[in-house]
Amino acid sequence: DTAVSQTPKYLVTQMGNDKSIKCEQNLGHDTMYWYKQDSKKFLKIMFSYNNKELIINETVPNRFSPKSPDKAHLNLHINSLELGDSAVYFCASSQGPQTYEQYFGPGTRLTVT
Amino acid sequence: AQSVSQHNHHVILSEAASLELGCNYSYGGTVNLFWYVQYPGQHLQLLLKYFSGDPLVKGIKGFEAEFIKSKFSFNLRKPSVQWSDTAEYFCAVTRNTGGFKTIFGAGTRLFVKA
Numbered sequence: 086d087t088a089v090s091q092t093p094k095y096l097v098t099q100m101g102n103d104k105s106i107k108c109e110q111n112l113g114h115d116t117m118y119w120y121k122q123d124s125k126k127f128l129k130i131m132f133s134y135n136n137k138e139l140i141i142n143e144t145v146p147n148r149f150s151p152k153s154p155d156k157a158h159l160n161l162h163i164n165s166l167e168l169g170d171s172a173v174y175f176c177a178s179s180q181g182p183q184t185y186e187q188y189f190g191p192g193t194r195l196t197v198t
Numbered sequence: 199a200q201s202v203s204q205h206n207h208h209v210i211l212s213e214a215a216s217l218e219l220g221c222n223y224s225y226g227g228t229v230n231l232f233w234y235v236q237y238p239g240q241h242l243q244l245l246l247k248y249f250s251g252d253p254l255v256k257g258i259k260g261f262e263a264e265f266i267k268s269k270f271s272f273n274l275r276k277p278s279v280q281w282s283d284t285a286e287y288f289c290a291v292t293r294n295t296g297g298f299k300t301i302f303g304a305g306t307r308l309f310v311k312a
Binding site: 089120125126127128129130133141175177186187188189190191192 | 232234240241242243244247299300302304
């Protein structure tokens with residue numbers, strides 16, 4: 086009965102590769118997010134979708150492309166991976182885009198070698 | 199620039215000590231405030247939140263926080279910490295107008311000595 090799940094949990098890959106991270110929520114929420122947590126634990130929003138529509142798109146390289154096939158899923162595809170992409174990526178969801186608390190997934194630790 | 203500041207990056211306490219973690223934000227207008235906790239190896243989870251009403255809010259596991267509008271602060275407190283409170287604590291702020299982007303502070307790593 087996991088609320089927000091992410092796959093994979095760990096991802097080790099080489100520079101230049103393309104990889105995807107998947108996220109699913111079973112809470113019936115309308116809004117989903119991707120965050121990047123760097124090595125200093127600083128958590129920064131990357132994207133947010135509400136009802137499958139992009140509503141927040143921070144200054145993220147266009148190598149990162151989110152895709153929301155339906156309200157319950159938000160995937161993150163990364164092209165041409167770079168060393169600096171190494172981080173923990175968290176997916177989250179909330180009832181709506183406004184004042185609601187967010188429920189986080191377990192994170193995906195991406196290591197680019 | 200809009201920001202959320204957590205003044206203490208690392209805090210070490212002994213069990214039963216009192217805890218106060220500072221959080222200040224730089225937005226004007228109405229905000230919604232959150233404290234999240236990340237236990238070692240786990241995902242972030244909500245400790246408590248403030249939307250409106252009584253500025254002193256109580257959360258899970260004996261934590262509370264006080265919203266002081268004039269000081270743009272939302273400090274987290276616990277009268278007596280336990281070893282199991284060892285975790286990373288994040289303050290987060292969402293503006294209540296336009297964008298609704300949540301900004302997280304840099305986090306405070308708390309280590310409680312048994």
